[in-house]
Amino acid sequence: MKISLNWLKDYVALDASVEEITRAITFLGFEVEGVATTGAPPLEHVVVGEILTRARHPNADKLSVCTVDVGPAGGVKTIVCGAHNCDAGNRVLVALPGAVLPGNFQIKESKIRGQSSAGMMCSPDEIGMGTDHSGLLLLPGRPELGLPIHQALPPGDTVFDVEITPNRPDCQSHLGIARELAAWFKLPLLYPQEKFRGVIDESAPGGARPDLLRSVRVEAPEDCPLYTAHVITGIKIGPSPQWLQDRLVAVGLRPINNVVDVGNYVMLETGQPLHAFDARRLEGNEIVVRRAVDGETITTLDGKPRTLSHRMLVIADAKAPVVIAGIMGGENSGVGPDTTDLVLECAIFKRQSIRATSRKLGLSSDSSYRFERGVDPHTALEAAYRAIDLILETAGGRVTGPAYRIGSDVPWQREIVVTHDYITERLGFDIPAADMRAAFEALDLTITREEETVHPARGPAWTVNIPSWRDDLDRPIDLVEEVLRLYGSDRIPPAVVQSPGLEADDDPIVLFERRWRDYLVGHDCHECVTTTLRPAKEVMTWSSHAAAAELALANPFVEDQSHLRPTLIPGLLEALKLNQSRGVAADRLFETGRIFVERNGQILECAAVAFVLAEPVGTRSWLSRPAPDFYQAKHHVMALAAAAGAEFSRSPLGPISGASGWQENHSAAAGDLAGPGWIARFGLLNLALVRAAGLEGRIHAGIFAIRPERLSREATRRRYAEFSLFPAALRDLAVVVDRSVPAADVQKAIAKAARAAVGNSFAVESVKVFDCYEGSGLPEGRKSLAFSLVFRSAERTLTDDEVNAAFQKLQDELTRVAGYQVRK
Amino acid sequence: MQDQLSALLAKAAAELPAVKTRPEFEAAKARYVGPHGELTALMKQLGTVPKEQRPAVGRLINEAKGTLQSHLDTALARIGEAELAAQLGPAVDATLPSPDSGPGTIHPLTQVREEMCRILRKVGFSIADGPEVETEFYCFDALNTPSDHPARDEKDTFYFPVSARFGNVSKKVPEERYLLRTHTSSVQIRTMLKGPPPIRIVSPGRVYRRDTTDATHSANFHQLECLYVDRKVTVRDLKALLDYIFVALLGKDTKTRFRPHYFGYTEPSFEVDLSAKHLPKVRKEWIEIGGCGMVDPAVFDAVGYDSEVWSGYAFGMGLERLAMLLYGIDDIRYFYQNDLRFLRQFG
Structure with a gap:
């Protein structure tokens, strides 16, 4: 809200500087977003002077040498000037030696190109009035010579742009801010003088005019707890007086006419919105406060037709709605140039009702803004009387009645009991009781009772009376803030952080994310942060349509951020693309973050880590490295799974089913969110998808996701297992199988047969594939897998004979049972 | 021979x-x-x-x-x-560059988050985490935010359809809606509901606002919040924490100041300003860095803590904003573009 300093001074005799007032408003709890000064600043040694003569500077074409009379401020001076308009006869502002202009520009007597100059004649920008420096500021109206600047120019104003927090609707007004500043500067608050006090003289010429407003009915009292209306006749619409216009302009409003301006003025003064109708334009001379009928329409003052619904409150005449209550008037009933009789509405509308209607219609106003935050019903009539005073003052006329006042005005009564001790305990430092008492009183929080508490050392207990406009104060803790505000929250004494030990550990998710990050950064990957909200099309590429539907927001803000991400990969591809298109080589990226995966018709929020490994494209190197491949992706995913405690080796690997961005036959999946609580996907990204994304080359990727609640399990402590110190016996074995047979199956079969072959006499330590071959020498569709077997005993060195015997048995068994062709 | x-x-x-x-x-x-x-x-x-x-x-x-x-x-x-x-083989030319890309880098947001957590860890805060998809209770109701509060409006908060089912995000009441959390304060509620005080947690995480993306706004961004609940926690303790944090982060000459403000979940509430002379590209004496206050008794009521016995403070700040101030970054979008020339600057 814009607050004018001149206006504030009507209510509180502020003599503090603008800086001090800004600081006061700030530490009272309202952010000052801007301070604008209009008019002339009170600069010393800047006075009115008249140019007597002008002559060319002997040494400079563009300069003039003038004689200037500054009257009582120093007589005639010789001044060198560069402006085009320093003509004799002009009255201008002269900065004399000793003046300090904005920007700390100090004026001294000086020589300019050999010609002495006893000051400077000023352009508007030089004295801080705007940015115009095209010429001297010429003073109209021949002000007196030697007059100080701020007397010569129209008085200025300072306007603070103040952000009012939602808990303080009382400060949506100049009086409210003035009340706060009065408390801060310990000055009295002066309320405007009221003349009209609700007494209507019906015997005055013209008498009562019941015909102008026959009835006022409130049919929706739940939305309108108080409605008042006064009839004023014989007014003359015209422009407002200058002082009123100046104030409205200063705070950013456009003056319209005296009646409308008074309405706005009183709202900005008291916070109470008002509305004036032309009494003659009210059909049937009646006012009905009711809910609109569905489909009813009104054209609001901004010229737009609005369709109303049954939840919206309107002020209607006998025929139709004339105002959307508390929000905006209609075109048809407002005050116009020919209005002579008016009805002045001053009402309280329920904030929820106004908020809902305002939002529904997408229509807000200064009035609705205030009603939404809450207007004090107990001061409404005072605002009406104030407006009547100003209307009579600026537009003439007479209050004739009838006057209506409908609704209950429950007397306001609230008291809070708070002790000095309570406040001190919350603050953690001592403020003397006298200071607390003074703070309450300064804020109009009257102490009605003061008692000693049971322990005198704990200070007094106060019963504090809360005024009706401070509905935000309800509990003792609320008064702690009031005390601290006035004491100054910048005066909280420093202290050392107290940190008595607590038994608590970091959430496991933090630990695991840290491990993942360390691992991938250690493998030269760059951590990225991408957005969680993704476009529908992308989400449907990576998960089924049914799952995508579950991920949709009810109210996306922009179309391409409509769904929760089911994977991190597309974000990383976007980052690759961005770098590629900017000519920055990027090949290894990763992200840790939440993804949202559908399982059995439910969405599960999962902690995830994903990486992409791109073939270097367009970058050349003097020494080439092999491009990333499937098994690199697999290696990384397994390491990430292990870091999260997932037992990858126990989970069967399968193809990735359903919609996905992975390349068939070149990717694999493991895990299950329903079972072990984690999933992994890795391999080659779909080539067509990658190309469609505008990327070149093959991209391998991997993602591991786990339900966060599964991470919280305590890890079991590992136990040491003994190992043999005797030498190992090695044998190699190659088998020929169908191309489609997975190596892991063959490995398992060999390991099983090997264990059977050695029995209890010694151990099969490992069976590892070391060669995989297809091609010449083998039949079409067959492949050869070679395994290295390690045998070892815990008790002795194995002999060739016993190992050979077991190896032979193993080969026989494989051929016989598994049907493998063992290569000799 | x-x-x-x-x-x-x-x-x-x-x-x-x-x-x-x-x-x-x-x-x-x-x-x-x-x-x-x-x-x-x-x-x-x-x-x-x-x-x-x-x-x-x-x-x-x-x-x-x-x-x-x-x-x-x-x-x-x-x-x-x-x-x-x-x-x-032949002798190497040690001046030839390694063909391997790297080293890998940690995102600046992560670095700032980790640094803040490390600072807070030293004074006994443990890191708490919670879901990004939340419910109205944890995000608003329990935090003393009335149902018609503008922050809850569909204009400002992302909601999910009533039919949405999130298997591992619990609702407090069946009829409440799922939403994307607008602050990490929901983690505080979940932590307080999990066990009795005292507690001292820091909750960093991703949050969402229905906002236009521009140089200073993003639909998702990151916050870090602290909560301390114990007997006799005071405003002075809160100020001491903020002083400590920013001295640890920026050096011993760093000052903080409290300006009174309003938040529904704290009373009294403050905005925190930081003396800005250490910071690149700031031409003001003070710069706003976050909000804080003493936990409102209504919040304790919502989680079943006795507000006569327990008191506490909470502090929250935006991580992007902090990172922007620390590094002198002037556009929030750089954090999500992941241009390597940006990422590599922070290592």
Whole structure:
């Protein structure tokens, strides 16, 4: 809200500087977003002077040498000037030696190109009035010579742009801010003088005019707890007086006419919105406060037709709605140039009702803004009387009645009991009781009772009376803030952080994310942060349509951020693309973050880590490295799974089913969110998808996701297992199988047969594939897998004979049972 | 015999330096000292030498054997050296760049978050985490945000359809809606509902606002919040924490100041300003860095803590904003674009 300093001074005799007032408003709890000064600043040694003569500077074409009379401020001076308009006869502002202009520009007597100059004649920008420096500021109206600047120019104003927090609707007004500043500067608050006090003289010429407003009915009292209306006749619409216009302009409003301006003025003064109708334009001379009928329409003052619904409150005449209550008037009933009789509405509308209607219609106003935050019903009539005073003052006329006042005005009564001790305990430092008492009183929080508490050392207990406009104060803790505000929250004494030990550990998710990050950064990957909200099309590429539907927001803000991400990969591809298109080589990226995966018709929020490994494209190197491949992706995913405690080796690997961005036959999946609580996907990204994304080359990727609640399990402590110190016996074995047979199956079969072959006499330590071959020498569709077997005993060195015997048995068994062709 | 030995040694001296490989060497060695070697044959002849000459001949043979062995040793050493030399290849040019990309980098947001957590860890805060998809209760109701509060409006908060089902995000009441959390304060509620005080947590995480993306706004961004609940926690304690955090982060001359403000979940509430002289690209004396206050009794009521017994403070700030201030970054969008020229600057 814009607050004018001149206006504030009507209510509180502020003599503090603008800086001090800004600081006061700030530490009272309202952010000052801007301070604008209009008019002339009170600069010393800047006075009115008249140019007597002008002559060319002997040494400079563009300069003039003038004689200037500054009257009582120093007589005639010789001044060198560069402006085009320093003509004799002009009255201008002269900065004399000793003046300090904005920007700390100090004026001294000086020589300019050999010609002495006893000051400077000023352009508007030089004295801080705007940015115009095209010429001297010429003073109209021949002000007196030697007059100080701020007397010569129209008085200025300072306007603070103040952000009012939602808990303080009382400060949506100049009086409210003035009340706060009065408390801060310990000055009295002066309320405007009221003349009209609700007494209507019906015997005055013209008498009562019941015909102008026959009835006022409130049919929706739940939305309108108080409605008042006064009839004023014989007014003359015209422009407002200058002082009123100046104030409205200063705070950013456009003056319209005296009646409308008074309405706005009183709202900005008291916070109470008002509305004036032309009494003659009210059909049937009646006012009905009711809910609109569905489909009813009104054209609001901004010229737009609005369709109303049954939840919206309107002020209607006998025929139709004339105002959307508390929000905006209609075109048809407002005050116009020919209005002579008016009805002045001053009402309280329920904030929820106004908020809902305002939002529904997408229509807000200064009035609705205030009603939404809450207007004090107990001061409404005072605002009406104030407006009547100003209307009579600026537009003439007479209050004739009838006057209506409908609704209950429950007397306001609230008291809070708070002790000095309570406040001190919350603050953690001592403020003397006298200071607390003074703070309450300064804020109009009257102490009605003061008692000693049971322990005198704990200070007094106060019963504090809360005024009706401070509905935000309800509990003792609320008064702690009031005390601290006035004491100054910048005066909280420093202290050392107290940190008595607590038994608590970091959430496991933090630990695991840290491990993942360390691992991938250690493998030269760059951590990225991408957005969680993704476009529908992308989400449907990576998960089924049914799952995508579950991920949709009810109210996306922009179309391409409509769904929760089911994977991190597309974000990383976007980052690759961005770098590629900017000519920055990027090949290894990763992200840790939440993804949202559908399982059995439910969405599960999962902690995830994903990486992409791109073939270097367009970058050349003097020494080439092999491009990333499937098994690199697999290696990384397994390491990430292990870091999260997932037992990858126990989970069967399968193809990735359903919609996905992975390349068939070149990717694999493991895990299950329903079972072990984690999933992994890795391999080659779909080539067509990658190309469609505008990327070149093959991209391998991997993602591991786990339900966060599964991470919280305590890890079991590992136990040491003994190992043999005797030498190992090695044998190699190659088998020929169908191309489609997975190596892991063959490995398992060999390991099983090997264990059977050695029995209890010694151990099969490992069976590892070391060669995989297809091609010449083998039949079409067959492949050869070679395994290295390690045998070892815990008790002795194995002999060739016993190992050979077991190896032979193993080969026989494989051929016989598994049907493998063992290569000799 | 002597002539034979001399001839043998001469032959070995001529032949062995020409041996190039280990197999050649083994063959040569066998020719001289193997079971059928020439020296072995001569040694076998010792038996035929007259008895009185045997010591002298024996000495000759031993001398010859020693000499031969030293020829062999020299040859073997030479071959060994040649083998190592062959492993080396030509000398490297150490000034050529490594073809490997890297090193990997940690995102600046992560770095700032980790640094803040480390600072807070030192004074006893543990890191708490919670879901990004939340419900109205945890995000608003429990935080004293009435149902018609503007922050809850569909204009400002992302909601999910009533039919949405999130399997691992619990609702407090069945009829409430799921939403994307607008602050990490929901983690505070979940933590307080999980156990009794005292608690001291920091909750960093991703949050969402229905907002236009521009240089200073993003639909998702990151916050970090602290909560401390104990007996007799005071405003002064809160100020001490903020002073500590920013001195630890920016050096001992750093000042913070509290300006009164309003938040529904704290009373009294403050905005926190930071003395800005350490910060790049800031031309103001003070710069706003976050919000804080004493936990409102209504919040304690919502989680079943007795507000007569327990008091606490909460502090929250935006991580992007902090990172922007610390590093002098002037556009929030850089954080989500992941241009490597940006990421590499922070290492």
